[in-house]
Amino acid sequence: MYDSVSAKSRLRIEEKMEEMQERQTREAVQEVIGFNRTPSELKGQVDQFVIGQEKGKKVISTAIAFHYRRLGQALKEAIVENGDDIDAALKNTSTPKANILITGPTGCGKTYTSEIASQLIGVSFVHEDMTRFSEVGYVGRNATDILVDLLAAAGGNPHVAQMGVVYLDEIDKVASEVVSYKDVSGKGVQKGLLHLLDGVENVVDLGREKISLSTKHVLFIAGGAFENLDVIVKRRMSRQGIEGNWADYLMTEDLAVFGMERQLMGRFPVKVVYDGLTTQDLKDILSKSAGSPLLAYTGDLKAWDIDLKFTDDALAEVALRAQKEGTGARGLISILHRVLLEDMYRLPGSYTGEFVVDAAYVRSKL
Numbered sequence: 001m002y003d004s005v006s007a008k009s010r011l012r013i014e015e016k017m018e019e020m021q022e023r024q025t026r027e028a029v030q031e032v033i034g035f036n037r038t039p040s041e042l043k044g045q046v047d048q049f050v051i052g053q054e055k056g057k058k059v060i061s062t063a064i065a066f067h068y069r070r071l072g073q074a075l076k077e078a079i080v081e082n083g084d085d086i087d088a089a090l091k092n093t094s095t096p097k098a099n100i101l102i103t104g105p106t107g108c109g110k111t112y113t114s115e116i117a118s119q120l121i122g123v124s125f126v127h128e129d130m131t132r133f134s135e136v137g138y139v140g141r142n143a144t145d146i147l148v149d150l151l152a153a154a155g156g157n158p159h160v161a162q163m164g165v166v167y168l169d170e171i172d173k174v175a176s177e178v179v180s181y182k183d184v185s186g187k188g189v190q191k192g193l194l195h196l197l198d199g200v201e202n203v204v205d206l207g208r209e210k211i212s213l214s215t216k217h218v219l220f221i222a223g224g225a226f227e228n229l230d231v232i233v234k235r236r237m238s239r240q241g242i243e244g245n246w247a248d249y250l251m252t253e254d255l256a257v258f259g260m261e262r263q264l265m266g267r268f269p270v271k272v273v274y275d276g277l278t279t280q281d282l283k284d285i286l287s288k289s290a291g292s293p294l295l296a297y298t299g300d301l302k303a304w305d306i307d308l309k310f311t312d313d314a315l316a317e318v319a320l321r322a323q324k325e326g327t328g329a330r331g332l333i334s335i336l337h338r339v340l341l342e343d344m345y346r347l348p349g350s351y352t353g354e355f356v357v358d359a360a361y362v363r364s365k366l
Contacts, residue, residue: 025159031122033072039065048290052281099220104274107328110223124153124164143192172224175259190261197267247273282319304348313359339365
């Protein structure tokens with residue numbers, strides 16, 4: 001069908017697409033230049049969504065706020081110096097970058113914090129599951145696929161892409177092991193990531209087209225459970241005669257002992273330890289978070305004129321079950337679904353009005 005379009009029409013389409021991309025670039029740059037939230041303001045907005053993790057949110061909000069404020073100011077000056085040439089401004093802008101490493105158990109808010117913060121700033125966000133990655137030349141995704149995902153998240157615009165956030169989920173799963181076969185998805189993947197974090201100019205091969213994409217301004221956030229990392233840190237603290245909370249003394253050296261490449265971990269100067277969520281935290285997520293999974297179920301049933309209400313003890317029961325299952329916040333969705341599935345099937349079209357769920361009802365469904 002593309003071949004049947006006249007040369008004149010094709011040219012007009014290409015011009016329109018170029019205009020749209022230029023407008024998108026300018027809007028994205030202005031978004032970053034105009035970013036003026038203080039760390040406390042950014043944390044205050046994150047607080048509406050992410051429950052608990054007070055210290056972690058302070059550290060992350062500070063790192064992200066300073067990164068984008070610094071980048072925005074540098075871009076503003078570079079655009080003036082380069083005569084409104086955004087491409088040249090991005091290339092000539094150089095700022096220190098504080099990539100972030102978050103450790104903590106599953107479902108404690110690592111990914112959610114990063115995603116919400118990027119949305120509040122107005123930049124592209126990419127979530128990468130590192131368990132699917134392997135060294136180049138082997139079956140599976142490799143580090144260069146991250147660039148393709150980043151480009152896609154930015155609508156194909158490389159200028160917008162290079163100001164985005166990449167979240168490397170389950171980064172601990174690519175830790176090297178002494179077993180030889182493990183290195184296919186361990187050390188090789190880490191070295192591939194190191195290339196991206198160094199902020200070099202990359203070429204994304206899309207088959208019919210090659211696109212240049214720099215990661216110099218991309219903020220990388222890595223997260224993982226890092227099971228038993230506390231044992232490694234405490235052992236070192238004991239040797240060095242250090243007392244205190246191990247989370248306050250996490251160093252690159254400890255991550256290297258865990259199996260991560262020292263050079264790679266050194267590219268994450270900001271290190272944050274998230275705590276496991278308490279039962280009260282899980283209950284607060286249901287009742288206080290702007291991103292509460294309960295809101296989705298309430299809205300769905302409201303469309304059928306059914307007013308879903310959970311009593312306080314019902315919320316506590318759901319939170320307690322999530323705590324027992326050890327799935328953290330993401331387990332809340334599964335539990336709510338199990339509790340409400342039969343009613344979501346049965347009630348629409350046959351009942352309208354208030355539908356109250358109490359603790360006894362939750363227990364009967366679980």
